[in-house]
Amino acid sequence: MTQAKTQVKKWFTLFILILGGGTIFKLSSLKDAFYIPMQEHFHLSHTQIGLALSIYALVQTIGIIFSIYIAQRFSKKILLPIGLIGTGVVGIYLSTFPSYYGILLSWGIMALFAEVIFWPVLIKTVKLLGNSDEQGRMFGFLEAGRGVIDTIIAFSALGIFIWLGSGVVGFRAAILFFSATVIIVGIITYFFVEHDSIVPDEDEKELSKNKIALKGALQAIKLPELWVVAFTIFSVYSVYAGLTYFIPFLKEIYGMPVALVGAYGIINQYGLKMVGGPIGGFLVDKKFRSASKYLRFTFLLAVIAMVIFIMLPHETMNVYLGMTATLGFGAIIFSQRAVFFAPLDEIHIPEKISGAAVSVACLVGYFPSIFAFTMYGSVLDHNPGMSGYRIVFMIMIAFSIIGFFISHYLVHIIKKKKDIAV
Numbered sequence: 001m002t003q004a005k006t007q008v009k010k011w012f013t014l015f016i017l018i019l020g021g022g023t024i025f026k027l028s029s030l031k032d033a034f035y036i037p038m039q040e041h042f043h044l045s046h047t048q049i050g051l052a053l054s055i056y057a058l059v060q061t062i063g064i065i066f067s068i069y070i071a072q073r074f075s076k077k078i079l080l081p082i083g084l085i086g087t088g089v090v091g092i093y094l095s096t097f098p099s100y101y102g103i104l105l106s107w108g109i110m111a112l113f114a115e116v117i118f119w120p121v122l123i124k125t126v127k128l129l130g131n132s133d134e135q136g137r138m139f140g141f142l143e144a145g146r147g148v149i150d151t152i153i154a155f156s157a158l159g160i161f162i163w164l165g166s167g168v169v170g171f172r173a174a175i176l177f178f179s180a181t182v183i184i185v186g187i188i189t190y191f192f193v194e195h196d197s198i199v200p201d202e203d204e205k206e207l208s209k210n211k212i213a214l215k216g217a218l219q220a221i222k223l224p225e226l227w228v229v230a231f232t233i234f235s236v237y238s239v240y241a242g243l244t245y246f247i248p249f250l251k252e253i254y255g256m257p258v259a260l261v262g263a264y265g266i267i268n269q270y271g272l273k274m275v276g277g278p279i280g281g282f283l284v285d286k287k288f289r290s291a292s293k294y295l296r297f298t299f300l301l302a303v304i305a306m307v308i309f310i311m312l313p314h315e316t317m318n319v320y321l322g323m324t325a326t327l328g329f330g331a332i333i334f335s336q337r338a339v340f341f342a343p344l345d346e347i348h349i350p351e352k353i354s355g356a357a358v359s360v361a362c363l364v365g366y367f368p369s370i371f372a373f374t375m376y377g378s379v380l381d382h383n384p385g386m387s388g389y390r391i392v393f394m395i396m397i398a399f400s401i402i403g404f405f406i407s408h409y410l411v412h413i414i415k416k417k418k419d420i421a422v
Helices: 003-023 033-040 046-073 074-095 098-127 135-163 168-192 208-221 222-254 258-288 291-311 320-339 351-363 368-382 387-422
Strands: none
Touching: 003 074, 003 098, 003 135, 003 168, 003 291, 033 135, 033 168, 033 222, 033 258, 046 098, 046 368, 074 098, 074 168, 074 387, 098 351, 135 168, 135 258, 135 320, 208 351, 222 258, 222 291, 222 320, 222 351, 222 368, 222 387, 258 291, 258 320, 291 320, 291 351, 291 387
């Protein structure tokens, strides 16, 4: 195969992966665009919606332990479509408006398909697509592309909901639209993504695939530098969780008009991927030439930006200035999210255990999804008004400081390994 054809194939495969990554989480993130319809037509309280999300995060965390093995044992050509199609089937069940326990079960099963079976394999596949000089761009385009797909799919479902009267029929149609989309992408993925092509070492050829997978998992968890990368991701995600609370902050403190809340929410959760992704990827590859150095810099930048943000006279500022300031900070964090898996290449994870390594990084890195939202929400419930938001922002600063020191240590580890290699 010529170099030109190889490049075309690589970027087309990335496009297919972006489609999957941008559609699979729409059902589990139904609250982003349809929080009120969920309350009305699923008959859920705020607490019940929160419990469904907690079960999702719990299954995700426990399941990722098993995904360390699954990602090593089975081919991406099988796992990626199963994750996508399985999620779509759960969505069809949700469209029947099941009981509350059925809803809890649905969110748990969606976590299994999306977070355990699909996501670690997606990251592994993207990592293997590019060489060492392309990791930042690959992950940057993945995050940006997901932002584009997220936005298109979310607005399309919202359009269907409004077109059909913004009632129970429209809500069911929106859910079915999400379900059909992710199933179709799953079928496309099966036909355009190839099987894994990792060749076992000589001493592994006599071992069964199960033993090779287990050996790879054990080898991955014994790598100390992998855990440093994982806790770097943990720090980014802990700050990222705080971005959600910019929405009530702008509504309560700035008096943001209701008409702007939905638009800001979509931009805050999806649109920033389109900005932060390419910027982060470009800076990693062209300016810093190291994802770990970029993360260290942006952690420090986040601390400085949030300190300045806290000191602003929010009670008297224009709402559009508040929106600009919060979105600017969000862009920093989304640029981190776009590349926070890229250091896996810098610590030279062997390809044969890359699936297990990504699963370990996901297990630790996404652990804040279990506690961070509850923690931030509890702070606001117990400290109404600006005082509560100041505490939330201070916690975000604290996680950024922790991330700075962890990423600084990661840079030190990588430099030391390079010096030894020389």
